[in-house]
Amino acid sequence: MVKNKITDIKFALDSLSVYRGLLKDNVINKFNLLLEYIINDNRDLSSIINKYNDFYYSLVSSNSTNTFKSYVINCILFDDNVFSRSAEIKNFNEIDDCIKKAVDHDLLCLQKVALLSAGDIKDHLEETNPHWSFETDIIASLPTWDFKDYEINYSGIYDIFENFNRSEYWSLCTKDVADFYKLNGTGIFAKYKGFIWERQDGFGNLKGIASPDPIRIADLIGYNSEREIIIKNTLNFLNGYPSNNILLYGERGTGKSSTVKAILNEYYDRGLRIIELPIMLLPDFPQIIKIIKDRPQKFIVFIDDLAFGDNEESYTALKAILEGGLESRPKNTVIYATSNRRHLIKERFSDRQDEVHASDTIQEKLSLSDRFGITVTYLSPDRNKYIEIVEGLVKNRGLIIDKEHLKKEAQLWEMRYNGRSPRTAKQFVDWLEGQLSEIDK
Structure with a gap:
């Protein structure tokens, strides 16, 4: 009977x-x-329709899947639990x-x-309510929710989806799931490679970036010697050497x-992740x-456009981070x-007058950048x-244009707009x- 199946x-x-945390997932909770x-034989059709559509709306609004089956597999792969934490290390x-x-x-369940x-749910409703007309x-x-096949757009996930689809019993996929955790990590650190730290209602949390900038090292032109310094330091970091x-x-x-973004895309498959930390x-x-110190992944904490004015709290915080306070930087x-x-510090004339030991204060502020190991x-x-x-x-883009004409137009562009820089060059191209x-049309 359908009723027995639903029960x-x-x-x-x-x-x-082990996967009990999935019951808190919005879609599975609605389900x-x-x-x-x-199954409690409620007869209020309006409530049934509302709960049915609450689940349906949550599923189709999830932006991560087309079918409920694929959604459940996604939840398994990106859950953070005692098994996934063990499997990644x-x-x-x-x-x-x-x-x-x-x-x-759990996988069989x-x-x-x-x-x-x-259709199973509809059959159950009609079977248990024969008086309805x-x-x-x-x-x-x-x-x-019997949509088209799931469109996989996450690198490294296709094979394990195929394993689930081919398996008569999902319990046979336990080792495959463990291997996935070992290779990709667990929870949000498997699902995303880039994060931004944000604060809401007084609480801070990591927000995964669904569509990070896809730029690669090969896309960057010029500054090879500068970039090589950063790449070598990053490789030392990834290999467990001093960095x-x-x-x-x-x-x-x-x-x-x-x-920095290109380096993330280049070495993400080696366990590299990035967390953008706003200066404030x-x-x-x-x-x-506290969140990342025991994780097997390697993290770049990225602070973009760093400069300080009157924000003494942020300045003091960065100084403590670079020098190593009670909460030292993990490996x-x-x-x-x-x-x-x-x-980094906006030095003002008042800084020279307000304190007895003004020169010491000025030198301390101006030397903040020296606390970075490499500039x-x-x-x-x-x-x-x-x-x-x-x-x-x-x-790189495969454009065909006369070299002299290109040079002339590029020089006109930099004079009219933002001066000479790689950004201006990209805007021109x-x-x-x-x-x-437009001409090719």
């Missing part, structure tokens, strides 16, 4: 142990509430057998949940931030450390910062370097590509 699936949800309501045979058996059971169709059409018209915090100093538009939230650094964390100011300077390009960057971008595309 069995509700019991499957209730019996989750659970729907099942709970209908241990070999499969080192994980406690009791935990692995519990995972086997979640398979039952994932395979329940909208006109309501039958209303139930039949409820939307289904330094880095300050990228230079004129605006020279590619400082782009370099620097005092929250100890909170971030899986480095700090990369960009700034247009070599000395890499990005200078604005001269005219020849600017043209070289333009030509490199044009070549963007415009040029648009013009050439």
Whole structure:
């Protein structure tokens, strides 16, 4: 009977142990509430329709899946639990057998949940309410979630989705899931490679960036020697060797931030993650450390456009971070910062007059940048370097244009707009590509 099937699936949800945290997921929670309501033989059709559509709305609004089955698999892969935490740092045979058996059971339960169709629920409602007449059409018209096949857009996930789809019993996928955690990490650190620290209602938290800048090192033209310093330090960091915090100093538009983003995209598959920390939230650094210090991934804490005026709290916080306070920087964390100011502090004439030991205060503030282990300077390009960057971008995009004409137009562009910089070069090439595309029409 359909009723027994629905009841069995509700019991499957209730019996989750290792993956019990999934019951708090918005979509699965709505699904659970729907099942709970209908197996208790409630006869209020309006409430049934509302709970049904609450679940449906949550599913189609999740932006991560097309089918409920795929959504459940997604939840399994990106859950943060005792099994996933163990699997990302241990070999499969080192994980406690009791935990692995519990995972086997949970995966079978979640398979039952994932395979329940909208038709099963509709059949149950009609079977348990034979006295309904006109309501039958209303139930039949409820939307289904039997959509087209899941479109996988997350690197490294296709194979394990195929394993789930091919497996008669999901419990056979336990080791595959463990291998996924080992390779990609767990929870939000598996789902995202970039984060921003934000504060809401007085509480700080990491927010995953769904669509980070896709720029790669090969897309960056010029500044090879500067970039090589940062790459070598990053590789030392990833390999567990001593590494330094880095300050990228230079004129605006020279590619400082782009370099850091490109390094993330280049080495993400080696466990690199990035957390952007807004300057006004620097005092929250100890909170971030508590979240990431025991993780196997390596983290760049990225502070963009670093400069201080009267914000003594942020200045003091950064000084403590760089020097190492009670909450010292763990080995899986480095700090990369960009700034247009070599000395980071806006020095005012009043600073020279207000204190008896003014020179000591000034020197302390001006030496803050020296507390970074490495400072890499990005200078604005001269005219020849600017043209070289333009030509490199044009070549990368496969654009065909006369070299002398390109040089002339590029020089006109930098005089009319933002001066010479890699950013200006990119803006010019963007415009040029648009013009050439219009001509090709």
